[in-house]
Amino acid sequence: MKKQRENLIAAVKKSEEILEDKRGLQIADPSKNSVAGKEIELAANEVGYQDLFDNMPNGCVYYKVLLDEAGSPVDLLYMKVNSAYEKNIGRSLSELIGRRVTAVFQELTGKDFPCMETYLNVALSGEPVNFTQYFDQQDKWYSISAYSPQSGFVVEISEDTTEQTKAESERRERERQVALIERVASLGTLAAGVAHEINQPLQALKIMADSMIYWYDKGKETSVEKVIENCRKISVQAGYITSIVEWMQDSVNKAWSDSPEEVDVKKMIQRVLILVQERLRANGIQLRENSCDDFLMVWGDSRRLEEIVIIILVNAIDSFVSIDQAAKEIRITTSCVENSAVIEISNNGPAIPDDIIGKIFEPFFSASKSGTKLGMGLAIVKSVVNAHNGTIQVFSSHQQVTFRIEFPLYRQSV
Structure with a gap:
C-alpha cells in the first residue's frame, strides 16, 4: 500500500x-x-x-x-x-x-x-x-x-437505471405475491389431505380406547397383556399422527423462505409414502415401488417437491373412490434418463377423459362435481415443477393414468 x-x-x-x-x-x-x-x-x-x-x-x-x-x-x-x-x-x-x-x-x-x-x-x-x-x-x-x-x-x-430497477423490483414483488398465493393454496390442498391422514389413526385410537372402556363398564376383566397390547397399538398410531403434524409444521415454516438444497429423490419419496401409508391401507390400495440403482440428486426445495408427490398420490387415491374395483394399484418408478431424474406415478384407476386431460393443470379447474375441490392441486404441481426447471406430462389410457416428472440432475462441480 x-x-x-x-x-x-x-x-x-x-x-x-x-x-x-x-x-x-x-x-x-x-x-x-x-x-x-x-x-x-x-x-x-x-x-x-x-x-x-x-x-x-x-x-x-x-x-x-x-x-x-x-x-x-x-x-x-x-x-x-x-x-x-x-x-x-x-x-x-x-x-x-x-x-x-x-x-x-x-x-x-x-x-x-x-x-x-x-x-x-x-x-x-x-x-x-x-x-x-x-x-x-x-x-x-x-x-x-x-x-x-x-x-x-x-x-x-x-x-x-431508476426506471429499469423499479420495474424489476415491481416484477419481483408480483412474483413474490403470486408465490405467496400459490403457497397458501398449496397448504390448503395439503391440509385437506393431512386432515384425512390424521383422521384414520384417530379413529383407530378411539375404537381401541372405547373397546377397553366398554368391557370395563360391563364388569369384564381384561388381562394386563391385552391392555399393554392395546397401549402399544395406541403408541404406534399416536407416533404416526406426530410425524404428520411435524411434517406439516416444517412445511409451513419453510413456506416463507427460499432454501434450495441437494435433494435425494428416492429418500424424498420415502418420506412422502410414510405420510400416505394409512390412507392407502384404508382404501385397499396396493403400492408398488420400482426404484433405480442410480443416485438421483436434484437441486431445489425438498418440502415443495414432497408436496407435489403428495398431491399426485392423493389425487390417485381419490380416483378410486367412485369406482368398484377389486384390484387397486399405484406404482411409483424412479429412473435416470440422460441428465434427468425421472419420477413416474401411475395408477390403474379410471382414465382421464380426452376433453379434460388438456385442462387439468389449469388453475381452478376441477372435474369434481361435488364442488369441494378448488382445482388448485395440479396447477400448484405444475408451478412447482416449472420453478425447479422441470417438466411434467400426463398420459391416460384405459385403466392407466401416468404422471411423468423430469428434473435436471444436480451434479457437484469437482
Missing part, C-alpha cells in the same frame, strides 16, 4: 508538470516550435473526442485524486464533466469544474460520499469496477463503471 501511495504521488506530480508544459506550448509560436505544431494537430483531433464526450447519453466525469500531507488519497477534484452528468445531478458546469466532490456535496464528507472509497481504491490499484448505486438525494439508481486512465485520475461513467 505504501508503494502504491508513493507511485500515486509521483504520478500526480508528473501529470501536473505535463499539464503545465502543455500550457506553455500552446502559447508558443507553432512556426518556431515543431512540438507545438503537433500539439495543435492533436488538439484538432481532440475536438471530435470532446464532441463525443459532451453528447454521449451516459454521464461521464473525469476526476483528479487529491492527497493529504501523508500522501493518502482523501478527495476527488472535478476535472471534466459532460452534459448528461450535469443533468443527472442537477448541477451546472461552473458549479463542478475545479471543485472538490466534498465541496459540491456539502452534506457529505470524506468517505460518506457513496462512491468515494471505491474511486480512491480504483486510483490506487488501477483495477476497474462496475457496480450499482442508489443516491438518496436524487432518489435514483445508477449503473456505474469506473477506471483509472492514468495513475492519479479516475473516470466515472454512469447510467440512470
Whole structure:
C-alpha cells in the first residue's frame, strides 16, 4: 500500500508538470516550435473526442485524486464533466469544474460520499469496477463503471437505471405475491389431505380406547397383556399422527423462505409414502415401488417437491373412490434418463377423459362435481415443477393414468 501511495504521488506530480508544459506550448509560436505544431494537430483531433464526450447519453466525469500531507488519497477534484452528468445531478458546469466532490456535496464528507472509497481504491490499484448505486438525494439508481486512465485520475461513467430497477423490483414483488398465493393454496390442498391422514389413526385410537372402556363398564376383566397390547397399538398410531403434524409444521415454516438444497429423490419419496401409508391401507390400495440403482440428486426445495408427490398420490387415491374395483394399484418408478431424474406415478384407476386431460393443470379447474375441490392441486404441481426447471406430462389410457416428472440432475462441480 505504501508503494502504491508513493507511485500515486509521483504520478500526480508528473501529470501536473505535463499539464503545465502543455500550457506553455500552446502559447508558443507553432512556426518556431515543431512540438507545438503537433500539439495543435492533436488538439484538432481532440475536438471530435470532446464532441463525443459532451453528447454521449451516459454521464461521464473525469476526476483528479487529491492527497493529504501523508500522501493518502482523501478527495476527488472535478476535472471534466459532460452534459448528461450535469443533468443527472442537477448541477451546472461552473458549479463542478475545479471543485472538490466534498465541496459540491456539502452534506457529505470524506468517505460518506457513496462512491468515494471505491474511486480512491480504483486510483490506487488501477483495477476497474462496475457496480450499482442508489443516491438518496436524487432518489435514483445508477449503473456505474469506473477506471483509472492514468495513475492519479479516475473516470466515472454512469447510467440512470431508476426506471429499469423499479420495474424489476415491481416484477419481483408480483412474483413474490403470486408465490405467496400459490403457497397458501398449496397448504390448503395439503391440509385437506393431512386432515384425512390424521383422521384414520384417530379413529383407530378411539375404537381401541372405547373397546377397553366398554368391557370395563360391563364388569369384564381384561388381562394386563391385552391392555399393554392395546397401549402399544395406541403408541404406534399416536407416533404416526406426530410425524404428520411435524411434517406439516416444517412445511409451513419453510413456506416463507427460499432454501434450495441437494435433494435425494428416492429418500424424498420415502418420506412422502410414510405420510400416505394409512390412507392407502384404508382404501385397499396396493403400492408398488420400482426404484433405480442410480443416485438421483436434484437441486431445489425438498418440502415443495414432497408436496407435489403428495398431491399426485392423493389425487390417485381419490380416483378410486367412485369406482368398484377389486384390484387397486399405484406404482411409483424412479429412473435416470440422460441428465434427468425421472419420477413416474401411475395408477390403474379410471382414465382421464380426452376433453379434460388438456385442462387439468389449469388453475381452478376441477372435474369434481361435488364442488369441494378448488382445482388448485395440479396447477400448484405444475408451478412447482416449472420453478425447479422441470417438466411434467400426463398420459391416460384405459385403466392407466401416468404422471411423468423430469428434473435436471444436480451434479457437484469437482
